[in-house]
Amino acid sequence: MAFREGLHPIILVLDNTGYTVERLIHGMHEYYNDVPQLNYT
Structure with a gap:
């Protein structure tokens, strides 16, 4: 739909290898x- 409307979206792929907030709450080394x-x- 974005292309049909003439918009030019920017897509970012972030790779932080885990969930930072959950690491702080539940433990840094939980699998x-x-x-x-x-x-x-």
């Missing part, structure tokens, strides 16, 4: 806060 590395290619 469930880890996000697997994605292959974007």
Whole structure:
């Protein structure tokens, strides 16, 4: 829809390998806060 309306969106992909807020609350080294590395290619 954005292209149909003539808009030029900017898409950002952020890779921080985990959830920072949850790490601060539940523990820095808890396994469930880890996000697997994605292959974007």
